[in-house]
Amino acid sequence: MRLFDPPMRRLQRMIGARRMAYVFLLPNFVFFGLFVFLPIGINVVFSVTGGTALFPSQRPYVGGEQFAHLFDCGSYLDPATCREDHFWRGVANTAKFVVFQVTAMVAFSLVTALVLNMKIRGRGFFRAVYFFPVLLSPVVVALIWKWILQRDGLLNAAITTLGGQKILFFVDPSWAMFWAVFVSVWAHMGFYTLILLAGLQAIPADLYEAAEMDATPRWRVLTHITLPLLWPNMIVVIVLALIKGAQTFDEVFVLTGGGPGTATLMIVQYIYETGFASQVQNFGLAAAASVVLGVVLFVLTLLQFAAARRKEI
Amino acid sequence: MRLAVLLGQRRNGPGRPLHWTDVAAYAYLALGVALMFGPVLWLVLSSFKTQSALLEFPPSLLPFAQVEVTVPGQPQKLPLFRTTLPDGSVRELAQVRRIGLVAQMVDPADPSKQFRVAIDKREPVRRVALATENYTEPLQRFAFLRFLFNSVFVTVVATLITLLINSMAAYALAVYAFPGKQAATLAVIGTLMIPMTIILVPVYLVITELGLANSLWAVILPGAATPTGVFLLRQYMLTLPKDLIEAARMDKASEWQIYWRIVMPLTLPALAVLAIFSIMWRWNEFLWPLAVLTKTEVYTLQIALNAFQGELQTQWHYLLAMTVVTLAPVALVFVFLQRFITTGIGSTGMK
Numbered sequence: 001m002r003l004f005d006p007p008m009r010r011l012q013r014m015i016g017a018r019r020m021a022y023v024f025l026l027p028n029f030v031f032f033g034l035f036v037f038l039p040i041g042i043n044v045v046f047s048v049t050g051g052t053a054l055f056p057s058q059r060p061y062v063g064g065e066q067f068a069h070l071f072d073c074g075s076y077l078d079p080a081t082c083r084e085d086h087f088w089r090g091v092a093n094t095a096k097f098v099v100f101q102v103t104a105m106v107a108f109s110l111v112t113a114l115v116l117n118m119k120i121r122g123r124g125f126f127r128a129v130y131f132f133p134v135l136l137s138p139v140v141v142a143l144i145w146k147w148i149l150q151r152d153g154l155l156n157a158a159i160t161t162l163g164g165q166k167i168l169f170f171v172d173p174s175w176a177m178f179w180a181v182f183v184s185v186w187a188h189m190g191f192y193t194l195i196l197l198a199g200l201q202a203i204p205a206d207l208y209e210a211a212e213m214d215a216t217p218r219w220r221v222l223t224h225i226t227l228p229l230l231w232p233n234m235i236v237v238i239v240l241a242l243i244k245g246a247q248t249f250d251e252v253f254v255l256t257g258g259g260p261g262t263a264t265l266m267i268v269q270y271i272y273e274t275g276f277a278s279q280v281q282n283f284g285l286a287a288a289a290s291v292v293l294g295v296v297l298f299v300l301t302l303l304q305f306a307a308a309r310r311k312e313i
Numbered sequence: 314m315r316l317a318v319l320l321g322q323r324r325n326g327p328g329r330p331l332h333w334t335d336v337a338a339y340a341y342l343a344l345g346v347a348l349m350f351g352p353v354l355w356l357v358l359s360s361f362k363t364q365s366a367l368l369e370f371p372p373s374l375l376p377f378a379q380v381e382v383t384v385p386g387q388p389q390k391l392p393l394f395r396t397t398l399p400d401g402s403v404r405e406l407a408q409v410r411r412i413g414l415v416a417q418m419v420d421p422a423d424p425s426k427q428f429r430v431a432i433d434k435r436e437p438v439r440r441v442a443l444a445t446e447n448y449t450e451p452l453q454r455f456a457f458l459r460f461l462f463n464s465v466f467v468t469v470v471a472t473l474i475t476l477l478i479n480s481m482a483a484y485a486l487a488v489y490a491f492p493g494k495q496a497a498t499l500a501v502i503g504t505l506m507i508p509m510t511i512i513l514v515p516v517y518l519v520i521t522e523l524g525l526a527n528s529l530w531a532v533i534l535p536g537a538a539t540p541t542g543v544f545l546l547r548q549y550m551l552t553l554p555k556d557l558i559e560a561a562r563m564d565k566a567s568e569w570q571i572y573w574r575i576v577m578p579l580t581l582p583a584l585a586v587l588a589i590f591s592i593m594w595r596w597n598e599f600l601w602p603l604a605v606l607t608k609t610e611v612y613t614l615q616i617a618l619n620a621f622q623g624e625l626q627t628q629w630h631y632l633l634a635m636t637v638v639t640l641a642p643v644a645l646v647f648v649f650l651q652r653f654i655t656t657g658i659g660s661t662g663m664k
């Protein structure tokens with residue numbers, strides 16, 4: 001990097017020390033420009049054009065046709081009545097997934113954070129234990145569970161030893177959804193536990209001391225001190241889990257492939273398959289679907305900012 | 314002993330009775346350890362099983378393999394069985410061949426003695442054995458080393474670029490006052506809200522137009538500038554004493570020298586945090602490489618693994634071993650840096 005010294009010095013002599021700020025900003029903004037700002041613009045162009053060409057200027061303008069195609073439904077509650085039934089199955093599945101996942105995530109990370117906040121030997125170790133899966137890649141996470149849940153896997157071995165029948169977890173749609181949620185909670189709950197733990201440790205200790213002086217029962221301490229004061233962190237957890245949940249793809253895709261049938265097909269998988277994996281790549285439709293997803297995520301992000309602001313007060 | 318100490322620990326100091334919530338808490342934590350580590354441990358144990366041992370149901374905990382012996386006069390190694398003979402005695406015999414429900418056995422110690430035994434009268438002799446060929450064979454049979462190299466290359470190069478350009482931007486935003494600073498900061502915050510997921514198609518177009526499709530650079534470049542990285546580094550640089558930079562300017566150091574020789578070394582702790590995160594992100598990345606890489610020779614480990622699990626449904630022995638190799642670096646990072654990581658994430662709230 002010493003190589004940069006002489007040219008940078010010359011540049012500085014030419015434009016002055018203060019303007020060097022732009023030189024330092026430049027590389028990063030070239031990347032942001034090329035891979036974030038420009039793509040956002042192109043995405044909008046894609047969503048209002050048709051055809052199969054990849055280059056925007058070769059694509060004919062079709063106005064809101066892509067969106068009309070996406071939203072062409074007999075009833076929005078029944079994906080089978082839609083022209084893009086896979087998109088709506090993706091929407092319905094993602095909604096179902098997010099509701100179950102966020103509920104389970106909040107419940108388990110709250111209990112875990114409360115337990116880890118107790119004066120317990122080896123607290124650091126246990127905290128790390130719950131965090132470990134967060135580090136694993138989604139593919140590894142999915143393959144670990146696929147191995148355990150397969151027909152002759154560990155779980156079925158346990159079930160048959162206890163006298164039950166083997167269950168084909170990935171053939172039964174409701175089991176497939178259950179495991180998609182379970183595996184996702186398993187993999188990410190450590191992250192949310194940390195957020196709640198940080199909140200628990202920010203609660204002033206004298207509140208607890210006062211409660212102990214008054215011999216307040218433990219459950220009352222929990223419902224009257226801990227939970228109300230933890231509420232801001234809970235909101236952060238809920239909104240973050242919503243945002244991440246709406247973008248769920250990799251774990252579920254590797255675990256179930258979206259199946260059986262379309263029982264666990266998520267919106268992102270629909271976008272990926274429409275734009276990349278299908279025989280006829282439909283960039284316009286994929287872009288339109290991603291604009292819809294983008295709007296949902298934007299609303300959720302606004303919620304997050306509102307939550308974060310309230311937390312500061 | 315340790316366990317006794319652990320369980321004897323009272324919540325409110327010695328002398329008070331163990332509250333039921335303490336007992337419940339330890340039970341919950343024990344269950345947690347089993348549930349969080351158990352599946353990974355099971356994967357690692359399974360990855361050392363032979364193909365036939367993997368097909369067993371119910372599966373055994375440890376990787377067993379049938380013992381094979383060399384018998385004089387036989388061209389191949391023969392599997393060893395514990396056999397119950399018609400007279401009720403039990404002997405360890407090697408199986409020469411099996412015809413229908415009858416096996417032809419031979420005594421390894423005395424090959425002249427031949428036995429004909431019903432197959433339900435024999436049980437394989439097994440010993441704990443590691444099927445390391447699960448690990449060595451993929452090296453030859455698939456371009457496994459190639460995928461490993463691709464993943465390492467992407468991770469290392471992407472992390473270096475990320476550290477360099479993000480620290481430069483952070484330096485500009487932390488040290489200077491300049492027209493457009495507000496706008497630049499806002500733009501960085503703005504990018505924070507744009508997940509890769511929703512700009513997948515156009516980023517693919519940009520990469521194609523740059524002529525980078527199906528190259529490792531297609532994976533490396535789009536995520537190199539991360540708003541989280543810029544913010545993390547900027548926050549840290551703001552805490553550095555301003556006098557230091559002023560003094561360096563007095564000594565006629567160029568702005569680049571101040572950045573490279575003074576600010577960067579002092580920012581090392583924050584750079585280390587970003588480096589660890591970048592390594593995790595890049596090593597684990599899936600959706601984007603899946604979309605942009607279509608040629609096998611540029612596959613990263615994650616993509617190769619996914620492709621394999623479709624093709625090699627029956628070849629779990631290779632798949633499991635490759636999965637273990639994929640998770641090994643992450644597990645190492647965890648072992649060495651766990652304390653650092655949990656506090657680091659707790660305080661910065663990033664992932």
